[in-house]
Amino acid sequence: MNRYKNFSSELYNILSSEDVVIDEPMKNHTSFKVGGPADILVTPENYDEVVKIIKLCNDKNVPYYIVGKGSNLLVKDGGFRGVVIKLTKLDNIKVDNNKIIVQCGAELCKVSDAALKNSLTGFEFACGIPGTVGGAVTMNAGAYNGEISQVIQSALVADKEGNLITLNKEQLELGYRMSAVQKYGYTVLEVTFELSKGDYSKIKERIDDLTRRREEKQPLEYPSAGSTFKRPEGHFTGKLIEDCALKGYKLGGAQISDKHAGFVINKENATAKDILNLIEYIQATVKERFNVDLHPEVRIIGEETK
Template sequence: MKYKGFYNILLSVYKENQIEIDTLMSKHIYFKVGGPADFLVNPVNVEQVVKTINLCKEHNVPYIIIGNGSNLIVRDGGIRGVVIKLCALNSIKVKGNEVKADCGALLSDVSKAAANNKLTGFEFACGIPGSIGGAVFMNAGAYDGEMSYVIKEAEVIDDSENLITLSKEDLELGYRTSKVMKAGYVVVSATLKLQHGIKEKIDDRISELTRRREEKQPLEFPSAGSTFKRPEGYFTGKLIQDSGLKGFSIGGAAVSEKHSGFVINKGNATAKDVLEVIAHVQRVVKEKFGVELHTEVRIIGED
């Protein structure tokens, strides 16, 4: 391990049970692929996150931030340096028509908290298997809703390790992009501004979206959700299906038979299998329709 000596330095910030050594990233991401990370740390507060980033920079050790790993592919060689996993920062507070959620809070839990307080506007996120931090990072959305419609502001760690608050306008939220993504900031929390509603109607909407998701998406297999961004003027799943690629597979990875916009792990896929399926789909769709498909999923780590 190249950064073996860094363990003792991490112990200045973390308890031993907060540090994982040579942990397979396949255990930490929804796709269930990926080689080992040198270190994976589980901070329980913002101070630990900032200290870790500072130590990594001071000692020239690479680091990467993840949430609950729902939109990631980690390559088979794993990750050198430190993975900072933010799932333990998951507080959710409701005040009036605003919900403040820490970066590691699951979108499904935030959606439930909003519903339980008769707040509407966040139902679209009830089935997105991600965290608030990741959702702000990529302006996550589904079923005609997205973070830019409901966010008021976000607290972030900037590139000088300062904690700053960015307004909705400052966040520069676009289709699956944000200022956070472009600048390499770390989301600490987000405040959502919702509307008061009728609980029965909110619950009905959540039930309807859950049913639609279960009917149309291959939830029985590991995946990272929608693999590709939607090209303007097209539906990704239809492009892939019309290219004759439904069910196409390499090794343990395949284009879903249920929804062609999903690449899935049939049970024994390597990251290499997944990435080869993605590359084949991109190549064939480009040849047949002249449309370039860009991945929505983040791809990190070494081959």
């Protein structure tokens, strides 16, 4: 049941009609390819629209959730009650000397391409992270010994009331898969990265090497949300799961990847419930065997089917 369908008429005062969709299946907007319908999905085209949507949702007490490419998101089968604000239309990238100013919806791989074209080094680690800049800052995304905190200078965010604030690196409070954006419920709109001048051929060589390693070790041929769990201190998640003899274990249409045990994949028309059940089974098994708590890195939202 769409609880907030009538709210769409107010959104049409802010957005063009093609930017407002009712009962939109979230499986079309997540890399897991699962998830029930959002009551309303909106795709704003500028910062002003984003701020107005946030303010309207607050005024009318309508829940909202910010997404980019949905590459670190699991939406339950019952869908999301409220408004999903998808920011992928805000994807402009501008290079200014050794700085790259990027809108929140730009893909990390495209920022990496822009850095390469301008012989800027420091962003190579992000070349294969399958998300957007806004999500990457929100969770301080990282890979191959690099993370966003190493290259960010500042971010323009909207707070929960729709006020625009520019935060410097320290104010962003970037930690392991954590930031002030999560802590205070901010919405990232624009980010400035500060890189260094480098040698084009060396940068390309590094990107090519990381791309090859990723293709060899990760199950890119199946829908997933990347690494399913945060890394527990003193352990490697994939090894813990493998040492429990769970590599390849299947529940419904969800499976622990044969290629990398740290990845839960949508092997065969999985439901969100299949994936959640498998996540819980992994957590219980690792806890029982090694007394280690695994916490999901993937964000889980929405409600179960009734």
